[in-house]
Amino acid sequence: MIGRLHGTLLEKQPPYLLIDVNGVGYEVQAPMTTFYQLPALGETATLYTHLAVSETAQQLFGFAQERDRRLFRTLIKVSGVGPKLAVAILSGMETDDIVRCVRDDDVKALVRVPGVGKKTAERLMIELGDRLKQWELPRHDLLTPDVAPAPGNQDKDNQAEAESALIALGYKPTEAAKMIAAAVRQDPVAGSETLIRLALRSMVSG
Incomplete structure (x- = not known):
């Protein structure tokens, strides 16, 4: 192993x-x-x-963090959740945000992740509820700073790379294009990874 x-x-x-x-x-x-x-x-x-x-x-x-792998392994134990869907969930939300989401029974936030329907989200809430009760949430999460990564040169290649990443995560091409276009409006000089982060954050908070 x-x-x-x-x-x-x-x-x-x-x-x-x-x-x-x-x-x-x-x-x-x-x-x-x-x-x-x-x-x-x-x-x-x-x-x-x-x-x-x-x-x-x-x-x-x-x-990058052991706690992320731990949550991944917890997610794939849920009926109907495979590794690909677990990666999509962890891509759209930070680990501790997922824990808070489950504790708050926030089904709406989960169904915004591609591949997660209402039934799957409800199953996640039920099956993860007990498993995440003892999960420690940091008072100050140093792993998810409010400051975005340093932006790179914004061009068509960055947008295309960002769109491809979203499609690989399960978003439809038209949906991915709209998400990246909205992210560009938020930060016109952002690099591809920042665009992806902005797009995914908008889906969770939207």
Whole structure:
């Protein structure tokens, strides 16, 4: 079982990234909340990982924080929630926001995540309720600062990359285009990762 990777970050193409560990390149799927915390390409990164094995594939999922992996593993225990949907949920909301959402029985926030219908959201509330009772929420969450990542040069490539990431997470192409267009209006000079973050935040709070 691969539980942790520490190496050089080679590629970032949401929801996939490639990390070199002693000459071996590991392809990892990660939620956007992890991408926000990754260093620049060529720098050293550490990921907590989960290996999902099915009859047709072996998939490695990575997380910047151990608590994110812990919640991922809790989510995939819920009936009807697979690794792909768990990544989508963790991409649209920060880990502690998901916990608060479940504790507050906020079904509306969850159904905005692609792939989560009302029945699935209600099932999440029921099955996660007891499991998340003991989850400790920090008074000051240093992992999710209010200040957005430093913006990059805004151009068509950034928008296209952001749209592709949203589509990979399960949003329809037309919906992804509208979300990114709205994010550009909020921050015209934002880089692709910031655009994605703004788009996902608007879906949760909208």
